[in-house]
């Protein structure tokens with residue numbers, strides 16, 4: 001069965017693809033978060049960052065399509081694995097219990113599917129402007145008279161709606177939950193941890209998950225509490 | 235001790251099966267779990283009913299024949315212990331105990347609590363041979379093996395192939411069993427020539443038998459009567475990764 005392609009037909013090979021795509025999604029989430037945290041640096045920082053991304057043009061689209069493909073593969077494969085897992089035990093135990101499996105590990109499909117729902121909502125909100133169309137149309141006029149998308153105001157005004165802000169915080173809690181098992185799982189699946197390193201891997205996994213939650217949830221919460229606000233006079 | 239026992243009854247592979255309740259009185263806490271079932275069977279036969287079928291052989295914790303999922307846990311509540319070595323002192327007077335077979339598509343129920351685990355034999359067969367020189371018996375210790383490596387090989391070789399890992403896994407995955415069988419040879423020089431081929435063949439055979447996919451829950455490790463570590467799964471994944479990437 002040697003060879004990369006043949007290995008994709010096996011349980012471990014598919015799991016490795018899930019692990020690698022999960023890792024890529026994680027790197028995206030971290031980079032996305034780092035970029036967005038510029039909301040704390042004010043309108044100029046966030047809006048010029050957004051304009052720079054937009055100016056990448058075809059490169060941006062390549063990245064978007066790549067990300068979509070990675071996301072699609074991760075979701076499709078995990079759902080396939082999950083359905084095989086269901087078939088592997090046709091009769092359920094009358095007495096169900098677990099000894100040491102974490103709740104996060106047992107709810108990966110659920111947390112993952114809720115993340116899919118959030119991603120659709122998030123795209124509808126900030127990318128396609130369907131959720132709050134008024135905020136999405138805001139533009140900023142620069143000193144030289146040209147205009148650009150006012151991402152800062154869109155985000156801040158958007159998160160001043162408590163329902164929107166809370167939904168983002170809840171979604172980030174779910175992602176944090178998913179990743180808390182996900183990162184340590186990657187190391188086991190790819191055979192990168194040993195008896196000596198596995199406790200450190202577990203702690204790092206929880207740390208990365210916590211970082212994703214704190215970093216991402218800080219933005220809607222700061223806007224909701226007016227710690228970040230539209231500059232007066234605008 | 236007085237006990238209420240909910241036991242899985244299934245006439246044969248095609249029967250749907252159901253839980254059946256029985257009451258057992260005056261059981262000594264020093265009775266082993268299987269002796270307790272023997273007593274229940276005597277009681278049933280005395281009433282003219284059919285005895286409950288369950289697997290057992292050595293009753294010494296070494297053959298891997300006994301099974302049972304007791305209150306949802308393969309081999310019952312005591313860690314690193316086979317069902318045959320479990321005693322009723324692990325339970326309380328008046329307890330209700332749920333007793334089910336190991337459940338997995340790859341372990342079809344033969345009757346009641348007895349399941350067919352020959353899928354494990356086929357996975358082992360797929361592992362194939364190890365190369366050994368013929369001729370006179372080699373000198374003892376002619377092949378030096380470090381203590382740590384020898385210990386790891388022995389830890390993996392402690393697997394008695396009972397199938398508790400499959401029974402406990404929410405996905406009915408056989409990764410702990412297969413990784414122990416791959417692992418005991420991977421840690422010895424005698425296992426090296428066929429190492430790459432072996433891991434691929436055994437994983438393919440495992441998939442072919444209809445076991446589920448590992449999701450790193452580690453329930454297998456928690457119920458293993460021989461305390462086989464999850465680290466062997468990680469090591470097998472590593473061997474598999476190297477084989478897939480063409481290395482070794």
Ligand code: HEM
Nearest residue numbers: 018019022025026078108109112113116182185186189449
């Ligand atoms: C940004 C989003 C996401 C990130 C960062 C992420 C990350 C990860 C990581 C790192 C793993 C561990 C891989 C392994 O087991 O070795 C994983 C597993 C998993 N992911 Fe995701 N994931 C994301 C989205 C999703 C979505 C949308 C789903 C939807 C179904 C999903 C479902 C799963 C499932 C079911 C597993 C367990 C797979 C298995 O072991 O059988 N994930 N994820």
Ligand code: FES
Nearest residue numbers: 291293298300318
């Ligand atoms: S009967 Fe042999 S291990 Fe339990």
